[in-house]
Amino acid sequence: MTSISPTLEAEARRIVAALETAWNEGNAAAFAGEFASDADFVNVRGDHASGREAIAQGHDHIWSTVYVGSSVRYAVTQVREIAPGVGLVHVDALLRVPSGPAAGDTGAIPSLVLVQRDGAWKIASFHNTHRRRE
């Protein structure tokens, strides 16, 4: 579709900013709160989590282990309305891990599918892939 709802564009940016803030504060409830209750999440390892609660627990786990002390920067690169009331969002992500086996900066490209639930925009699907360095 060639046009996009100003509401969707704004909501996509709000949701991605909220995820970034939640990650950087280690706030799993806030992070998962942007997802629909039955959302699907595929992480950079190819693990598939189903549901808001599993998404919260998974992030609590990584923030206390492999990604402890980490921070992210997210930039929205594209928002499309692929069906009425359904947004497809692509993000340029940079993860900074201060120490441990994953220490360093890693790029990734998550895509999000946004839907409307009870009058609010929520993430129905989040799928993430590391960018490979040549």
Place this chain on the structure above:
Amino acid sequence: MTSISPTLEAEARRIVAALETAWNEGNAAAFAGEFASDADFVNVRGDHASGREAIAQGHDHIWSTVYVGSSVRYAVTQVREIAPGVGLVHVDALLRVPSGPAAGDTGAIPSLVLVQRDGAWKIASFHNTHRRRE
């Protein structure tokens, strides 16, 4: 949503089977033909292609280089109707490469977002991630 249209379930399986057949025959036009003209594709390297033509060219390229002679097996693991007329599909994928730097078997988990265009179901988004082996 708790219910799913029988049409969506059947179309998801038809589309995934068509992608598998097209890959195994090295038929880029057939592969890309399952996508909407403005589809987005994120591959396992985190590269983002936009549009059916770029998707066809990208697959022609990998089938003549790093994935020459390769085959895939796809199994649909989940189909959800996340909004009216919009399907979210998760797939268990196995890629077999006979030789070269990528030789061997590699698991992946693509997700697809299906929409209706001119009365037909098409892929609006395809996002793929390798499964990590411990």
